[in-house]
Amino acid sequence: MKHIISMLMENEAGALSRVSGLFSARGYNIHALTVAPTEDDSLSRLTLVTSGTAQEVEQIVKHLNRLVDVVKVLDLTEGSHIERELMLIKLSATGDLREEYKRLADIFRGDIIDVTTTTYTIQMVGQSKKLDAFIDALDSGLILETVRSGTVGVLRGEKCLHV
Amino acid sequence: MEMTGAQILVNYLEDEGVEHIWGYPGGAVLPIYDALDTDAKKVSHILVRHEQAAVHAADGYARSTGKPGVVLVTSGPGATNAVTGIATAYMDSIPLVCITGQVATSLIGLDAFQEIDTTGITRPIVKHNFLVKNVDDLAITLKKAFYLATTGRPGPVVVDIPKDVQTAKSNYAFPQEVEMRSYLPVTKGHSGQIKKAVEMMLSAKRPILYTGGGVILGDASAELTELTHKLGFPITQTLMGLGAFPASDKQSVGMLGMHGTYEANLSMHHSDLIIAIGARFDDRVTGNLEKFCPDAKIIHVDIDPASISKNVLVDIPIVGPVKQVVTEMLANLEKTKLKSDEKALAAWWAQIEEWRATECLRYDTMGAKIKPQAAVEAVWKATKGDAYVSSDVGQHQMFAAQYYPFDKPRRWLNSGGLGTMGFGLPAAMGAALAFPDEIIVCVTGEGSIQMNIQELSTCLQYGFAIKIICLNNGFLGMVRQWQEFFYERRYSMSYMESLPDFVKLAESYGHVGVRIDNPKTMTAQLDEVFSEKYKDRLVFVDIITDQQENVYPMIPAGAGLNEMILV
Ligand SMILES: Cc1ncc(C[n+]2csc(CCOP(=O)(O)OP(=O)(O)O)c2C)c(N)n1
Numbered sequence: 001m002k003h004i005i006s007m008l009m010e011n012e013a014g015a016l017s018r019v020s021g022l023f024s025a026r027g028y029n030i031h032a033l034t035v036a037p038t039e040d041d042s043l044s045r046l047t048l049v050t051s052g053t054a055q056e057v058e059q060i061v062k063h064l065n066r067l068v069d070v071v072k073v074l075d076l077t078e079g080s081h082i083e084r085e086l087m088l089i090k091l092s093a094t095g096d097l098r099e100e101y102k103r104l105a106d107i108f109r110g111d112i113i114d115v116t117t118t119t120y121t122i123q124m125v126g127q128s129k130k131l132d133a134f135i136d137a138l139d140s141g142l143i144l145e146t147v148r149s150g151t152v153g154v155l156r157g158e159k160c161l162h163v
Numbered sequence: 164m165e166m167t168g169a170q171i172l173v174n175y176l177e178d179e180g181v182e183h184i185w186g187y188p189g190g191a192v193l194p195i196y197d198a199l200d201t202d203a204k205k206v207s208h209i210l211v212r213h214e215q216a217a218v219h220a221a222d223g224y225a226r227s228t229g230k231p232g233v234v235l236v237t238s239g240p241g242a243t244n245a246v247t248g249i250a251t252a253y254m255d256s257i258p259l260v261c262i263t264g265q266v267a268t269s270l271i272g273l274d275a276f277q278e279i280d281t282t283g284i285t286r287p288i289v290k291h292n293f294l295v296k297n298v299d300d301l302a303i304t305l306k307k308a309f310y311l312a313t314t315g316r317p318g319p320v321v322v323d324i325p326k327d328v329q330t331a332k333s334n335y336a337f338p339q340e341v342e343m344r345s346y347l348p349v350t351k352g353h354s355g356q357i358k359k360a361v362e363m364m365l366s367a368k369r370p371i372l373y374t375g376g377g378v379i380l381g382d383a384s385a386e387l388t389e390l391t392h393k394l395g396f397p398i399t400q401t402l403m404g405l406g407a408f409p410a411s412d413k414q415s416v417g418m419l420g421m422h423g424t425y426e427a428n429l430s431m432h433h434s435d436l437i438i439a440i441g442a443r444f445d446d447r448v449t450g451n452l453e454k455f456c457p458d459a460k461i462i463h464v465d466i467d468p469a470s471i472s473k474n475v476l477v478d479i480p481i482v483g484p485v486k487q488v489v490t491e492m493l494a495n496l497e498k499t500k501l502k503s504d505e506k507a508l509a510a511w512w513a514q515i516e517e518w519r520a521t522e523c524l525r526y527d528t529m530g531a532k533i534k535p536q537a538a539v540e541a542v543w544k545a546t547k548g549d550a551y552v553s554s555d556v557g558q559h560q561m562f563a564a565q566y567y568p569f570d571k572p573r574r575w576l577n578s579g580g581l582g583t584m585g586f587g588l589p590a591a592m593g594a595a596l597a598f599p600d601e602i603i604v605c606v607t608g609e610g611s612i613q614m615n616i617q618e619l620s621t622c623l624q625y626g627f628a629i630k631i632i633c634l635n636n637g638f639l640g641m642v643r644q645w646q647e648f649f650y651e652r653r654y655s656m657s658y659m660e661s662l663p664d665f666v667k668l669a670e671s672y673g674h675v676g677v678r679i680d681n682p683k684t685m686t687a688q689l690d691e692v693f694s695e696k697y698k699d700r701l702v703f704v705d706i707i708t709d710q711q712e713n714v715y716p717m718i719p720a721g722a723g724l725n726e727m728i729l730v
Contacts, residue, residue, distance in 0.1 A: 010345055013294065014282060025287050055472065062469040068291040068311060071345040163344060 002031070003057045004076040004083055004153050006047045006161055007064060011037060015069040019046060022067065028052065028060050032085075032128075032150035043071065043163065047152045049128075074161045076153045083153035086123070087131045088113075090145040091138065093120040108134045119144065127151075164336075168298040169198035169329040172262065175305045176206050178337040181233050183224065183596060184208045185217040189237025190277060191264030194329035209596065209625060212617040214241050216589035218248020219615070222257050223593025226576045227551055229382060231258040231312050232593065238264045239277030242323075243284065247583060249319050250288040254580025255403060256380055258317035260308045267327040268296055281323045290318030298331040306338040315348030316467040317380055349466060352483025352491065360438075360462045360479045361495040367436035368507035369458075370396045373419065376403030376579065377441020377465060381485035384408070384572040387440065390489050393496055395508060397515055399427040401442050402564055403579040410568030411548075416515060420448040421718050422561045425523035428716075428724040430515050431456055439463045441485045444474040445580075454723030464488045523716050523729055524565055532709040533682045535559060535634045539566035541686050542604060542632055545693040550602040551594040553577065555587035555611030558640035561714040563606040585614030588631065592618060595627035602630070602693065609635040609659055609705075619672035622701045630692055631703045633665060636710045644713045669703035680707040 009015045016035055023030050028050060035046040050060060057075065064073045076083065093101050094117075101120055105112055110124035124131060128151055135146065155161070166174065172195055176184065186208060188196045199208055211217040214236045221232025232252075236245050242263045252259045266275040282292045291311050293304050301324070308320040364370060372394070378387050384407045391398045391414055398408050399419040408415055417424035419431055431437065437459045442448070449455045455475060463470075463477040464485055471480045481488055526536045539562045542550075552567055553576040554560040560577055569575050576594060578586040591605040612633055622629060634640075642657040666676030675697060679688045685706070692702050716727040 014286070014292075017283070018286060021286055055476070059469065059473060066467070066469050068343070068346050 001054075002049060002051050002077070004047060004049055004081070004151055005061065005064070005073065006045065006076050006153060007073040008038070008043050008045055008071045008161060008163060010069045010071060011042050011044045012069050015044070016046070018067050018069055019048075019064065022063055023050075026063065028056070032148070034150035034152060040163075047150065049151050071163055072161055074155070076155065079159070080156040081153050082156055083127055083151050084125055085128045085131055085151045086125050086149040087134075088121060088123055088147045089135070089143065090119055090121045092118060092142045092144055094118055097142070104134075104137060110134065164334065165332050166335050167194065167198065167330055167332055168301050168324065169194035170202050171298070171301050171333065171335045172305065172324070172329070173198045173202040173206070174335060175302055175337065176233065177204060179305070179309055181206050184233045184235050185211055185221045185224075185593075186235030187211055187214050187217055187237070187241060189241050189264065191238035191266060191326050192235060192241075192329075194326065195235065195262070195264065195324075208235070209621070211589070211621050213615065214244035215248045215585065216592075216615050216618045216621070218245050218259065218261065219251065219583075219586050219589035220593040220596075221259055222248065222252045223553060223576050223590030224597050225252075225257050225259060225593070226590070227573050227594040228597045229573065231260055231309060234259060234261040236261070236263055237277070238266055238281065239279045242279055242281040246284060246288070247585075249285055249321065251578050251581045251583045251586060252319040253288045253290070255376060255578065256317050257319065258312040259319040260305075260312050261319060261321045263321060263323045264329070265294065265323045265325040268325045269327065271325065281321065285321045288319070289321050290316075292321035292323065294323045294325075295328055296325070298328050298333040301328065301333065302335055303338050303341070306341045307343065310341050310343075311346065315346075349483050350487070352464065352481045352488035354491065356479055356481045357488060357491045358495055360481060361492055361499060362501060363436060363460065363462060363479060364394060364396075364438060365499065365501040365503045368504055369434045369511045370394070370436040370438065371430050371434045372396050372398040372438045372440065373401075373431065373442055374398060374404045374407055374440045375401040375442025377485050378404055378407040379441075379572045381441060381466065383441070383486035383489055386486055386489040386493065390493055390496075393493065394503065396438070397430050397512070399423070399431060401445070401448055401579070402577065404442060405564060405575045406569035406572045409570040411570055416519065418564055419724070420445075421450070422565065422714050422716065425521050425716055425727060425729065426515055426518040428718065428727055429518045431459075432723065432725040433514070434459045437461045439465075439477070440489065441465060443470045446474070449474060450718045450724050450726075451721050454726075456724070521729070530709065531682070533679065533685060533706060535562045535636065535708045535712055536566050537682065538632065538634060538679075538685065538706050538708060539563055539606065541689045542606070543567045544686070545689045546602050546604065550574070550604045551576065551591070551598060552604045552606060553587045553590040553594065554605070555607040555614075556582045556584045556641075557608045557611060558636070558644060558712070558714050559606050559608045559611075559634040562634065567606075584611040587611060588615050588618050588629070591629045592622060592625075592627050595629055596625070603628070605629055605631045607631060607633050608640060609633055609637065609662055609665070610639045616668075619669065619674060619701070619703075623673045626699065627701060628697070628699050629701050630697075631701070633703065633705050634708050635662075635665070635705050636708045636712065637662070638710055640712075641714070647713070648719070665703055665705040669701070674701040674703055676703045676705065678705045678707070
């Protein structure tokens with residue numbers, strides 16, 4: 001099963017490689033990983049998507065907790081949560097396709113954010129599944145480039161991941 | 164007080180109570196070596212002959228004393244030479260602080276002379292590491308390093324200090340306290356779980372205690388011994404745990420695992436309750452996991468939550484310091500009205516005694532060749548079983564573990580996790596420095612000893628009167644054994660040719676060399692080695708042993724604990 005694991009870590013050099021090193025050393029999967037500073041200068045927030053049995057994921061969380069730079073770890077998928085991912089996708093868009101892509105983008109609530117005579121770049125935000133579905137709806141031969149941010153997420157309601 | 168980074172380091176170490184540093188100088192640590200000359204009052208530096216040995220020696224010091232070992236090496240090759248030592252300590256959770264020099268901050272990333280990404284290289288083999296970029300952070304970083312190395316599940320910590328940070332100035336005051344929001348080691352096990360565990364123990368019919376190095380690291384031998392006596396259960400110890408509970412006690416069924424005793428492995432296999440304390444269900448212990456202890460419920464006490472349910476799912480996990488948890492178990496036992504099932508226990512012990520009666524450690528004592536087992540037994544007798552014994556890795560290591568029963572913790576120093584050949588001699592140096600009046604033995608093989616033989620020179624310089632017992636079988640014996648069993652006796656590269664004359668070698672290093680090749684004279688010769696005569700001398704004892712001897716019992720890879728080869 002897919003799990004979204006979110007953590008706060010000390011904003012220290014090397015913290016990210018401790019996390020990624022753990023995954024490669026122990027042979028765990030990382031499907032996606034994203035990290036950025038938070039409102040608190042001393043902390044960054046890292047979100048990663050992994051998969052495995054319940055036991056494997058429990059082990060992953062334990063090992064993450066063991067890293068000295070990691071302050072708090074939460075498996076978002078354990079509770080009710082919201083997840084989003086951002087995608088920029090550049091398509092070869094000529095002739096009739098230009099109208100069709102526009103319609104399709106509307107249906108998926110994407111925005112065309114860059115246009116040339118031969119290309120569109122569409123920005124789309126949503127659950128990863130939705131982004132996957134959009135890609136599936138396109139003729140793969142016409143996709144020039146796809147960039148995805150990796151999933152981020154928070155718990156629903158008042159519960160938070162904080163120090 | 165304003166001082167340079169190098170002076171801050173030396174003063175910090177003194178204030179931290181560090182007595183000894185094991186190290187080797189080089190360009191990137193020259194300011195520190197200079198500060199050792201000018202500022203050190205109490206702390207002494209021991210100059211090894213190879214950085215790997217510095218780390219093993221600090222490690223042996225830590226294992227034998229319980230205090231953290233401290234290492235100082237230069238950048239680049241100094242740091243990379245230290246890597247094997249650091250990994251060895253990491254695998255066995257040994258508290259070390261390893262100071263490495265680094266090129267100046269302005270040169271980092273430019274492939275400077277002797278630059279290596281030390282924090283990058285050591286990241287997977289340390290509990291934590293630091294690169295100190297600002298001299299103002301140095302003292303507090305050192306404080307964190309010692310705090311991390313010695314608390315929770317201990318381990319090595321590397322502090323990489325660029326040369327310009329060593330020469331930059333800052334105000335120094337010893338930091339009294341340290342707090343890390345991201346590191347909060349558990350100090351107490353869950354009381355509800357402990358209570359449940361005690362109830363489970365008392366209702367068991369075929370229980371066994373399975374204990375490991377965590378008991379020694381957690382200084383909980385006395386508590387474990389009391390618990391074992393109170394419960395009346397059999398106890399088996401891992402290679403790392405030997406000595407935590409006295410081997411001579413009737414309740415001890417010996418070591419378990421690949422070369423464990425018949426009674427230990429069968430008791431584990433047939434048990435209905437395993438009480439694992441400070442042990443980690445290593446693959447050398449469990450054998451084939453699918454066949455592991457089919458009827459057993461498991462209680463697992465460990466300071467590291469990540470060790471629990473890693474290899475084997477457990478029924479009652481208890482995360483906490485072994486000493487505190489076992490103490491609380493004892494209190495619970497005191498209070499409870501429940502009683503253990505005496506009848507079931509008596510039947511269980513009767514069964515175990517039957518297994519014990521196979522005398523799985525018996526070996527042929529009549530032959531003309533010296534049996535390695537006999538050599539270790541003779542050393543045990545000559546030292547009255549009360550020496551500090553380090554070992555290298557191979558058959559001799561297993562013979563030492565099997566035939567030198569330990570009654571006290573911190574006496575048995577061996578690289579169980581990484582299995583590092585070359586560990587034995589430097590580790591013995593660590594114990595020799597800490598306990599100058601005790602008998603220090605290094606059991607080794609002619610293969611392993613050559614991996615850090617240069618330390619004979621260090622031993623002369625500092626007067627380490629180690630007794631090196633080299634079980635010389637002319638083979639990389641453990642490799643030969645596996646080739647005999649599993650590769651149709653194709654002894655590829657396991658024969659040791661062109662060996663030096665170890666007696667002369669020892670003598671040329673300024674030590675005493677003794678050769679023993681006759682079983683009839685062995686006891687007398689060993690008695691002399693351990694007599695007053697050589698009390699202050701290192702003696703290299705080259706014992707020519709039976710080349711064909713194998714370590715038994717043995718659980719072949721892929722087999723269960725009940726599928727042992729006996730002889
Ligand atoms: C650094 C290192 N290299 C290789 C090995 C693999 N290895 C394990 S035991 C062994 C043979 C050791 O030979 P020796 O020291 O003569 O001891 P014996 O087994 O003969 O008692 C080897 C090569 C190891 N454990 N460590």
